[in-house]
Amino acid sequence: MKKKAYNGYKSFQYLESGKDYKPYPLAKEINRVEPFNYPVNDSQEQEVQAILEEEYIISLHEHTFVCPEDVNQIFEFRRQGRDWTGYEGLSVSGLDVVFENFMDGTALITSQAGWKWNDVIHDLGIRYSDFAHQDMVVRAHTLEDIERAKKEGKIAFVTSLESATQIENEIDRVDVLYGLGVRVMGIAYSEGNSLGGGLKEDPTFGLTKFGHKVVERMNKLGMTIDVSHCNDRTALDTIEASSKPIFITHVGARALWNTNRMKPDNILKACAERGGVIGIEAAPHTTLTEKHIEHNLESVMEHFEHCVKLCGIDHVSFGLDTLYGDHVGLHHAFANQLSIGDSHKGQAFDEVAYVEGVENPSEAYINVVRWLVDHEYTREDIRKVMGQNILRVLKDTWVK
Template sequence: MTDLKDPQTTQPPVQQVPMQKKNYSGYKSFSYLEAGKDYPDWPLTPELNRVPSRAPEVTPEQEGRVRRLFQEELMISLHDHCFVAPQDLSRFLEFRRWGRDFTGYEGLSMSGLDAVFDNLMNGTAMITSRGGWKWDDTIFDLGMRLSDIAHQEMVMHCKTTEDIVSAKKNGQIAFIVSLEGAAMIENELDRLDILYGLGVRCMGIAYSEGNALGAGLKEPRDGGLTVFGRQAVRRMNQLGIAIDVSHSGDQTALDTIEVSEKPIFITHAGARALWNSNRLKPDDVIRACADKGGVIGIEAAPHTTLTEKHPRHSLESFMEHFEYCVDLVGIDHVAFGPDVLFGDHVGLHHALSEALSIGASRGHLQYEEVEYVDGIESPAEAFPNIVRWLVKHDYSDADIAKAVGGNVMRVLKEAWYR
């Protein structure tokens, strides 16, 4: 574990200043109800400066350029979980079974984001089961989250690309409902229509465990996309649901890319060539995705995007995966899906190691466990520090604009109905 007394990590955290002015009124999740009466009053993690995570050192001129880019360009996170975790993770499953995801509105107001693909509780929405990924739980989770969002003005439920543009113009953040796997549709194709009607705009094929559509990354053998999976891909194309293969097995991912008439996403992954983890994608999958016009989002969840050069997970190892993918397929096909949250992400992985298939995705790999990913610890700091890093490393405005939002928008204009 990281020693928080290490002088490298004890310097005062950067005082965060909003990258863009957002219409944040101070609203806290479910404050239209009475905590302790209508639902348990869970002590939650602070949304800002939870740990002394460090920003890249930039000059005042570079910081000025960073802030100009946030004002001028669309900032879209391809994958995050913008909830606030409870302080006591030993009670996390009990917390989850109440079905209330507390959105980090204050943290998001500092993030500079114009849009975020938020993936809800996904398989951890174990309201009615211990296995997760149930239809009733997904609908409960979705409805509860959107009920909370409907009671404030800064975050808006996004359904179209026009909503993303409007959100930036109006000081809002477009909330794009995403699901990391499709197990909950079982063998019911029309459930995709229902999810679309309820506002889901991005869906994964499988989350680690195989399902009726295809194999996840933890399966010992990957038989590829099933006949039903091919029907589901076609229906998602017809509806306008963007497709994600981040947690799918390699052959299932390749089949999905081939079958889909629209470009797809690898919303949150990295390059297996840099770190031999099933959780990351081999070159042939990344190339196939790009060849069909798709985009890979680089992820930063703890202990995913490590490298031999940077075996201690940080912003530097994360950005090494970004540069590798840019060299492999070009700047037009790489974006950012940090996959971060507000709270102790490492502790959450320990609490939910089986449900999140942590062991299966990392296998035999040995690495130094950190307590947090320095420089990219939460949604509040992720994109500001990513853009600082890009500016510091002399990326052009045009290339930064593509990576932080332009590439995602290009795919959405093809993959979504409108």
């Protein structure tokens, strides 16, 4: 597979380790766990490589940061306010566009709870400073930026935030975030906020009057809306309130796995009927199924096929929600802060150490393409779910 235009740069190598920042041993970006290549024959692999070369491969939701090797160091690591990006791993991922969601739910510089305005701005600025010192990642503010990155063999990063909690009750902060490059934003995370209800809230807690104003402002600005972590009422209210299509960037079907984190069929259909796109999730212990009770690529793809049958091939994509490091351990560390118990409340499951086949960004999207080729999806359908569906929504929602 052709690699991206990567010159070996590591995050913050323009600074002096131990003097300008405290160093931490970081997780491997490549081969942290046993590599998994979805099995295909030689002719299928040729088609896979042609797709990776010729088509847009887009992740609708990712965290490309590199976790400390010892996940127990994560709190002091995050308080430093400096995250490393997995450039080496991304260079072999096949990805052309990443909707980068940073780590603002765990931004702990000034608080114990995350989602504080100053911490979010700090987090964006530090990462942007790092991006400015390398030449593989392009910050994408427009569709033209995305097209340019693909032509140049680089990766376009679309700045995204999982929640609008940090704007508090200040609607003009949405404009500020847009000015700082944010092009996709969620309404709420697990906890409710001034806009609406998150996954752990009363299911009758819907979009507030202020939330309606924010939806209208995001539509006017050209910032795409995400409802992945909203409760059902807020998700439906947002879909109905938005004059433009929205994303559910990383999710699965509750019909297959009955937990709060998954969305019921009526919400998935409502999103699609308004022109939106659903990104299939693969973070540990989310997109399980009764048929594939051990979380792996097969269970993820069962959610994909359910959503395709329900909503149509034009409204499904992938936001696998991976990172570099021990994702399961990270969930354990932040279980209370991220309300993971509330998100996964419902069916019991046996924990896995990692999600085989989609453990990290380097292998996840290539394996998805292999699976699609092996299951005889047409090139046109693969084009849609791997990128074109997402680009269509951006054309409808971003500034022309």
